[in-house]
Amino acid sequence: MTSLAHEDVIAAVSTPWGEGGIGIIRLSGRGSAQVVDKVFRGRSPLCSTPPWTMRHGHLVSEDGILDEVLAVRFEAPRSYTGEDSAEVHCHGGILVVQRCLNALINAGARLAEPGEFTRRAVQNGRMDLTSASGVLGMIRGYSDEALKAASRSLTGTTRREMEELLQYLISITALPEALLDHPEEELPDLELERLRTGLMDAAGRLRDLAYRGEAGMALSCGIRAALVGRPNVGKSSLLNRLVREAKAIVTPIPGTTRDLVEAAVIHKGVPLKLVDTAGIRDSQDPVEMLGIQRAKEAMVTSQIRILVLDGSTPPSQEDLKLLTSLEKPALAALNKSDKGILQEWLDLLDRPQEIPYFEISALNGDGVEELKDRMVETFFSRGSLEGAVSLFRHQVDSLKRSAQCLEEAAGASFLDAMVHLASRARQHLGAAMGRDTTEELLDSIFSNFCIGK
Template sequence: MGFRTDTIAAISTAMTNSGIGIVRISGEDAFDVIDKIYKGKKDKILSEQKSHTIHYGYIMDGDDTIDEVLVLLMRGPHSYTGEDTVEIDCHGGVFVTKKILETVIKYGARPAEPGEFSKRAFLNGRMDLSQAEAVIDIINSKNEYALKSSVNQLKGSVHKKIKEIREEILYHTAFIETALDDPEHISVDGYGDKLRGVVDKLMTEIKKLLDTVDNGRIIREGIKTVIVGKPNAGKSSLLNTLLGEERAIVTDIAGTTRDVLEENIQLQGVSLNIMDTAGIRHTEDIVEKIGVDKARANAEEADLIIYVVDSSIPLDENDFEIINMIREKRAIILLNKTDLSTVVDKDELKKWITKPMIEISAKEETGIHELESTLKEMFYHGELSFNDEIYITNARHKAALNDAYQSLGKVMDSIGNQMPEDFFTIDLMDAYESLGSITGETIGEDLVNEIFSKFCMGK
């Protein structure tokens, strides 16, 4: 894999006026560049200073002073990229930060490509590919759980597990190949029976990782949540209550909501990608009918359905249609309008469907805390533990684990069919290679470039 060691630079903070701006420089000439543009109160040369020290001074372009700065020095390999790295902390104006970057480039660096600092950290062995991908996940995290999961992966949780599985695969592959090369001294008689137990254990471990994919997606992207109910049941009022603002139009006229309204809501660290849909009922209104069809389609694809029941009026055929629609889905039933005289209660609904039921009043904002707690319990089974749990949140990792699982399944088939031992090693190595793509040990340059191109500039 080709690797450039020239010196790169980029702005590592957001391009907006702020308290501080950071310009990062990394590469073999990073200290030469800063020596040309830094001036301290004393005539110190930064390239002669100790690593991991901070120096106060000015950035100069010849005789022109650009800004008053702090300069952080980090010598490779003890830096983020593994190379000599300099970070210039300047005032956070957009113009001044860009001016410092232009000066750094003028005196010997080149503009970094998106994600090039992290790419260099990967290529220099400072992190594996799963850890590098966790960096961008941390930046993009939308909730507490996504952040914790990404930090856990950055610490190496996925790397460690994949490494353990690959080492075991490699050990048994090497033993079989050595035995086949030296049959006089090493016997593989009955090795298939021993290998069956090993492969079964490895498949169980991979399956356990794959079983976390749904929760991993929810952690990363949020719970796709659809609010359904009859017209005027209080769906839009519920959305407004959860948002804390009047986002959806609320009237006493049934059928006001005609289209799908989407919002992202944070509840106790849980992300809901929530959709308020048209009330489900039989209607001759063409526009409303389109909205009802959209509601049904979105409910079919949802991770969670919140079914809002108007408890002040009896159940009717529209309610029973919704009950049948959500019977096999993860759902919470909210008995709304409990501030009014109610004719539908939990016992009445339990005759027709068994789901978590909560009495609320969207108008009075009661029952919302119980809804939040129930949501958290349903999806995360209480508090998530990030000390020993690994969640697969990356689609690329999921595909690689699936490939490895299929390859190990072929090994089991070969053992069962009493195939020659060299058949075992072919599929074992396929599994080894698939898992290696997660950590970046068996991955092509094009894919590496594609992954890091999605990173933000300066990271």
């Protein structure tokens, strides 16, 4: 990408919101140091201070000194964004950081949009989209596995893997393209079966990378799992047992849970975002009906559904209806094993077409760890936590489209169709690498970043 000269200076707080030892305000754009100098008082102006050198001073306003600060400037292209930048390090109180930011905005900067610093870094060629996804993964990572996935993208490992795949595609399709473009030339004979094998090999590698990208997304964003079932089967008790905390109210009265109750737990490095839902049954209570509607919506939007069943009582019509209509992937939690599971349930769930089930007790915890294991294993049945990488959703989708084109190319009957599909595969791979990105795509990607990054 070519470097872009951003005339406007953007500013934002880069440190987390709240009290801390230090607060950092970041600025970027041509004239960043000049903006700081309008409100900075030190031994010498920041503009005349050598780059990458801290300068002690005070940030001031019309009312006097705002705070004792350290200021530093960075020259393009050796900065995070690839353009002239600056930072002001002040004390980490909520009010003082906000007052310092306001002073810089009044001096000529504007408040940055979410992800605008990283967006400028991409536009200026300081990093590619794969590295940018690693930045977001580092910020959102809640486990060692998530940070490892982010590091693979941030340090360029994922980008190099994509580049190697692209060069491999170019190498195996160079001869067939030449045969079509220059039929009069004396060129080596084409080994068609070898070409088909190469295309399928590339498709497999692309799908593997896409699956590892999905694994990285799950590590960063978590797996949303809805606990569903009829009233009083133990959904709220199971939620509390899963997170080892009393998050949901538990009573013997059916219909106690009226709204969604959400909680999270990290299991084997994967954040599980658990949603306790209202018991699903026929009801005329308008409040309960609203809760039931939200429960059904959670069933649709969640990535995994956990159907909680009372194994100590015979299956009801509501249980059977949910069991047959549940969208997969799904698991059944056969609860209340402490009271004994009825054989009727085991005969029903042992049928080949039924979803996997686990005998558990939300009361004493039996089988709960095994249920969490299976929740992770179900989601990662095609991908693996080992080798997970941070990617944006559009990158994963582009990799899958590229693999699909190659698979279609390998099965094509005519050489021109094979070459055309292989060319489309390269285009999709290029899109995953961030080539020819549109403003709309960049808007979609960087809106998910925090302000200040």
